Amino acid sequence: MLYASALDRAMVAIRPDSTFDGIHQLAWFDWAILIPYFGMLVILSFYGLHRYEMIRGYFKHKKRLAGQTLAHFDELPPVTIQLPLYNEKFVVERLIEETLKVEYPKHLLQIQVLDDSTDETHPFTEALVARYQALGYPIEYRHRANRHGFKAGALQEGLESATGAEVEGLITAISGTTLTVTAQDGIGSGFDDTKVGATFSVNIAGLNASKFRVKAGNGFGGGLPSASFPFDATTIHQGQRIEVDTDAAVPPANGAITPDKINLQQQGVSGTVANAAPSTFDINLAADSALRVISGQTVVHVTKTASTDSRVTVANGGAVQVRGLLFWNGTSWQMIARRIR
Numbered sequence: 001m002l003y004a005s006a007l008d009r010a011m012v013a014i015r016p017d018s019t020f021d022g023i024h025q026l027a028w029f030d031w032a033i034l035i036p037y038f039g040m041l042v043i044l045s046f047y048g049l050h051r052y053e054m055i056r057g058y059f060k061h062k063k064r065l066a067g068q069t070l071a072h073f074d075e076l077p078p079v080t081i082q083l084p085l086y087n088e089k090f091v092v093e094r095l096i097e098e099t100l101k102v103e104y105p106k107h108l109l110q111i112q113v114l115d116d117s118t119d120e121t122h123p124f125t126e127a128l129v130a131r132y133q134a135l136g137y138p139i140e141y142r143h144r145a146n147r148h149g150f151k152a153g154a155l156q157e158g159l160e161s162a163t164g165a166e167v168e169g170l171i172t173a174i175s176g177t178t179l180t181v182t183a184q185d186g187i188g189s190g191f192d193d194t195k196v197g198a199t200f201s202v203n204i205a206g207l208n209a210s211k212f213r214v215k216a217g218n219g220f221g222g223g224l225p226s227a228s229f230p231f232d233a234t235t236i237h238q239g240q241r242i243e244v245d246t247d248a249a250v251p252p253a254n255g256a257i258t259p260d261k262i263n264l265q266q267q268g269v270s271g272t273v274a275n276a277a278p279s280t281f282d283i284n285l286a287a288d289s290a291l292r293v294i295s296g297q298t299v300v301h302v303t304k305t306a307s308t309d310s311r312v313t314v315a316n317g318g319a320v321q322v323r324g325l326l327f328w329n330g331t332s333w334q335m336i337a338r339r340i341r
Helices: 002-014 028-064 089-099 121-134 150-159 290-295
Strands: 079-085 109-115 139-143 165-175 178-188 199-203 212-214 241-246 261-264 267-274 280-285 299-303 319-328 333-340
Touching (some): 079 089, 079 150, 089 109, 089 121, 178 241
Parallel strands (some): 109 139, 299 333
Antiparallel strands (some): 178 199, 241 261, 267 280
16 A cells, blocks of 8 residues: 555655545555556567568668579479368468469469368368369368378378479489489389388489479579589489489389489588699598499589588698588589588
């Protein structure tokens, strides 16, 4: 009460008008409402300041935004949209309707409705998807009797039947136009954990130059330095790490993958530095290096760019690990370094 009286006196001091004096005095219940109310108001004001800071940051840096798209697809890739559900009857119809409004070529689009529902959502959604399938939409329905992994598990199982697939791995041998690739990772139709470490044959005879691509992103900036770093059917070489894109399912181990595109991937090499210069140096590969064993080459010529993340001083005789894009110019390995440590 002494606390309340002191506050009342303070209120009077700042409000000399005494017209309403004596009509009501703040009691403990009033303070129990006012203190949380103004406390929340203070918290929300900080949130508002954060919104202001985001707007200020946008106007400060908007000139750095790209004025146009940095790159375009030569060909649109297949796209799979996954919609995981669990007992959501009253939202599923609108969800599907909005998804079907996506503007993308139907022959490249796959919509998976992944339903783990245990209530009436199951028959309702199944009938809904069947209706849209009859209208020609690229949509399919999958229902699981168990909820292993919950929605994440449903998404994972859906990926195993997604349209097309990607297999990442190391080229361990080349015979004519047929690559032998040992899978290290992958995603999509037919790919699961049992395929990691398996070998596949990839025939590149039918691929033109546009199907061989170098992913220059991931810290490399807008592109690669020059044509001194080729990647095509004539310069692809055993020892390189690639991603094989296919429109078909991944076959069993030792099977043949029909490629749609071949993408060069980053990989790591390590060894001893030689011929160090400001923007280039050589790596002498160790005798047990996988790249040396597979390719028969003992040296990798490394080029640094403005985007290279160099975490150590490169000096002759020093041991380094380099991650980047590895090219074969017909006579030797050339690597554009992304990271040096």
